[in-house]
Amino acid sequence: EDKVVQSPLSLVVHEGDTVTLNCSYEVTNFRSLLWYKQEKKAPTFLFMLTSSGIEKKSGRLSSILDKKELFSILNITATQTGDSAVYLCAVYTNAGKSTFGDGTTLTVKP
């Protein structure tokens, strides 16, 4: 059975802090790993990772994948209150299926 585990489950930081969110996985026929941000409504796409060691970056957010150790991290630097959300990690397989982790709830306090 495919499995995706995110840690920590929740995190409280202050503005300006740097955070690292973790995602480990065990899936058959891995195709890609995606990170999403979910506020009060639908998840929104952040990054898609398919190759090990290649960092994806968007502003203060960055992510990297390790296909040997089967994990990914999402970094957020200089956090802002607007970064408060649930961050979801999902792994997609060649069979077209996806498995989501339970998410990390990030709270950024002013």
Next chain:
Amino acid sequence: DAGITQSPRHKVTETGTPVTLRCHQTENHRYMYWYRQDPGHGLRLIHYSYGVKDTDKGEVSDGYSVSRSKTEDFLLTLESATSSQTSVYFCAISDLNGNYGYTFGSGTRLTVV
């Protein structure tokens, strides 16, 4: 979200009644998905479609059926709703390779009483 709409947005129904949720896309994407999201369980795949009339089960398909007669529409049916199916349902679409991840609809909040 642009290009994908779900209806209804909210629904309250009684146990034992049939319910159909609709997902409509204007992106002409091949893949469409139905997820449910519950506290403590994240997003779980119910069914997905990889083309017109081509569907397959996800991890929590029991009690649900789907149909896709046109590229743009993917219907999720609860044949006989139960209280355990109270949830938020999301539809998502992706292109052939999922290069831009999934685009999610705004969700349907279903309450079965």
